[in-house]
Amino acid sequence: MEAMDIYKHYFSKYKLLFITAISCVFFEAICDLLQPTIMAHIIDEGVKNNQLGIVLKMGLLMLMITGVGACFAATRSVLASRVSQSFGADLRYDVFSKIINFSEVSTDKIESGSLITRMTNDISQMTQFTNGMMRIFFKAPITCLGSIILAMMLSFQLSLVLFATVAIVAAFIIVSMKLSYIRFAKVQLAIDKVNTVIQEYLMGIRLVKAFGRYDHEERKFAYENSDLSHKTVSTQKVIAYFSPLMSLTISIGIALILYLGSFLFGWGDIEVGKVAAFINYMAQISTSLIMITNVFNVFVRTKASSERVNEVLNSEEDFKGIKQTIKDGSWELAFENVTFAYPEGSGLPSIKNLSFRINRGESLVIIGPTGSGKSTLVWLFLRFYDVEKGTIYLNGMDIKTIDCKTLRDNIALAPQKSMLFTGTVLENIAWGNPIATREEIINAARAAQADKFIQSMPAQYESHLGQGGVNLSGGQKQRISIARALVKKAPVLILDDCTSALDAVTEAKVRHGLKTLDKEKTIILITQRIGTAMFADKILVLDDGKKVGLGSHEELLHSCETYQGIFHSQIGRDLKVTNNG
Template identity: 60%
Template sequence: MNIYKRYFRKYRVLFFTATTFVFLESMADLLQPTIMARIIDEGVREKSVETVIGYGLLMLFITFLGAVFATVRNILASKVSQGFGKDLRADLFEKIMNFSESSADRMESGSLITRMTNDTAQAVQFVNGMMRIFFKAPVTGIGSMILAAALSPKLSIILFFVVSLVAVLIYISMKMSYERFAKVQYAIDKLNLVIQEYLLGIRLVKAFGRQNFEEEKFAKSNEDLEKKGIRSQLVIAYFAPVLSLVVSLGIALVLYAGSILFVRQEIEVGKVAAFISYMTQILTSIIMITNIFTTFVRTKASTERIHEIFVAEEDAEGGTKEFSSEAMSVVFENLSFSYPSGSGLYALENLSFCLNAGETLAVIGPTGSGKSTLVWLLLRFYEGKEGRILLDGIDIRDYTVEQVRNAVSVSSQKTMLFSGSIHENIAWSTPEMSPDRVERAARAAQAEDFILSMKEGYESSIYQGAVNLSGGQKQRVSIARALAKESKLLILDDSTSALDAVTDRKVREAIKEFKPRRTTILITQRIGTAMGADKILVLSQGKMEGFGTHGDLMKNSSTYRDLYVSQIGELDKVVI
């Protein structure tokens, strides 16, 4: 529950004011039965109308005060709990933004959404309840016990047994609830994931006629949630009637014992009535405490899930070195890396190559050979296990993560555009970017024609998921966005795969014209794209199969030659 501490500090004044009002409200409640006893014993029994009216008015006044206190504490409780919820969600969001890739791989997005919404809502409810009933129940309960004991020590013996029995029942129900509630939250995670996956691939699901399969998957998760939900509520379903039964038996016993004491003239009628009233207050408080414990148990499970986000690994920080040159040299020295969540096999193994500042490197290799992994390492999403990467001759870990990412622009394999205008998407790295730069980047990415053919040109909207653009159009906007960013290293990760060969060539030529001295890495499966680069790196199963110019590789790399033959034609027609 440590995560509440920092927020508690911020809201402590409002929190204490609210609890003060809760305390005052409880006092008002506690006074009622004693005044009632006076009305019966001093007013009704003595037939004194003035006494009945006097105490009656006092009772009304105290009730009114109690209502005022309750209103104030409700307002304050809402303010504090909603403010806390807003702060908690903001902090969680910030933390998730700084997640290391390993953390992001580990926590599925469906689970993160549940934690950000359901679990925080549970925490908000807990904080709200803490100020509304958490203090009220113990104060009213303990106060009632003291006043009841003062009224009749003998009847208090029955009270003691009833309260003890109820406390034991609550303890057992709490133990049973915790595990079940945690399972409910994980079932919600799973359901969210199924929904999310379906929504992301909705067209594919329909195209493959897999609706039935997806429906079944959803139904299974939905049923699982239903079962776990029922199991978690069964605890309350079983225990609530038992508690009510114990409470009713207790009241019956007090009435019975009270009547015996009354006959023996050891107690007055008003006092028995007040005792029953206090007993009801005590038992209501205990029921409230049961709710508190249920909320507490649920919140404990939710808090642990929120806590997991807060302690997740963040992007590594680094040293303080700064980039000096205009373009960036890139050196890999015996670098090996395997994904923390992967099979344990190296995604890149003992990789060494050197790319001078301003040069273009093409990385080619079959699928799964480690091409994208190289990009993630250059962006410091992951750290190499052995060996090192040098940027401008300095170990990548000696720069801050922010510096490295500022110096690199990337157009990734999975094109992702954001809802907003085309201009906003291209100028995404620098919102105040001049329209001229945006248009130049669009021209270089061969995107201007289709942008201008749209009704509102650069101000045309991109809908969520960029559903109103074709695959090739999305890729071109994504390339323009990478080009427009002021960077020293440009990485295009298979980002011209949806373009025809002519447009692909035009894009490559324009990239160099746009910023001639920018180091560029082109990741590709196409030999035609790789051929024109200053250097080509051939990867296969994470290992370097060749490195050099097109001519060098045609002589020395059988993998490269095979790729060439498969894509371009027979070797005897090849001019090396």
């Protein structure tokens, strides 16, 4: 949808309330417009002719109209608040739901700091605009137009001054809008950068401390903060320059009306009450024009925010396949002539014409130098990205024909970087399977060699973890991450170098525990360790995205130069290690 179509989409939910609020605004404006005309009658018919009855009658009518207008004003304020807050809540929910379903391509395009700004600052701006639109934004043009029409009816000669004044102010508004729009868009981008700097610092706070990079981080924040300040000042300068010019133009117009009105009164072409009413209408017009100026300034900023939010809503979601059930078969995984390059990357393929096959119950280790494409295979299997050439099969089915949720429900992942959430240990492990029993959670923890250290914690499985598991060591976080993957009980388990913080003995126990819960589980391990690879049923060796070896440990020691190099660098040229060793 287009940026401003967002409002049409959401307002359809609150059509009745919206129409009622706008109706209240219209009748409130009518009540305001009637008062100068009534005042003219009081002066010209009551005061001039010394008719107290007319003064009292018209004064009472004026009070009644003011009271009715106040009732309309109160009603539209309540409705405006209700509709705008509901609009903001619905929009935030939909944007968050969209972000949850982001494809990796969308995630790569929009930084997390920018997403936070769009979820908070931009949507708040849109919510305020919605509230203002129903409270005052519609009232200003109605009051302005109505005042012009009623002023013309009082005196056509004085209306010529009014037309000239309105035309000049309208020109100022148009120029102000054009200058403001670009600046407001830059302000929002500057807010993105400030949020990104803060977020990066908070995520890497320990690294900053370890390297003593406080000064660098302060300078980086100072630069972005100063840039935001300068862009905001630049935007405010436009308003600061044009607002006084418009006020001056309106004041000159009122002075000219007073000057010309005195001549017309002397010539008998207009009465005092009508001149007073005309000045009141001119005051209403001036107030409305200033309000319209503010409306356009807010509109320009809101338009920039709407386009940014709309970019999120129109972003690419996870790939949708045909929603068919994966049949419980051999759970065979196969890559056939797969080639892939990251969409936002260098354009060079990370995987090149790769083919291999793994059967149910087998364990496959993927090993190779840094940057050889090991983790990329995992992202392709999980359909975070789609392959450019070739096909990936699961149980003989092209994974492009399987809905992402269905596919991922059958895969458990322990990622390279252990990510834990605020909550208890039990909640973090159960995150992999919310309906898992306590016994199943404990069994998964035991298999992952996490039960022992969990039992030593003060509240054991009810112990509270800070954000990201900051109160745990790297090895402890990895073991909880593995337990979370195991408790999912998916037929395919992927361990993406998630034992790097474990010692050799603990890793061997984890490796043994993987088969204790389900001996038919298909296991894919990504590792840099020969000691881990040598115990797998199959080892896939990658180098620069290409398959340079596939087989058992013994086979690769004799046939794969890359594997031999890794083995010799870790174990030694003179030490012979076999699968039994």
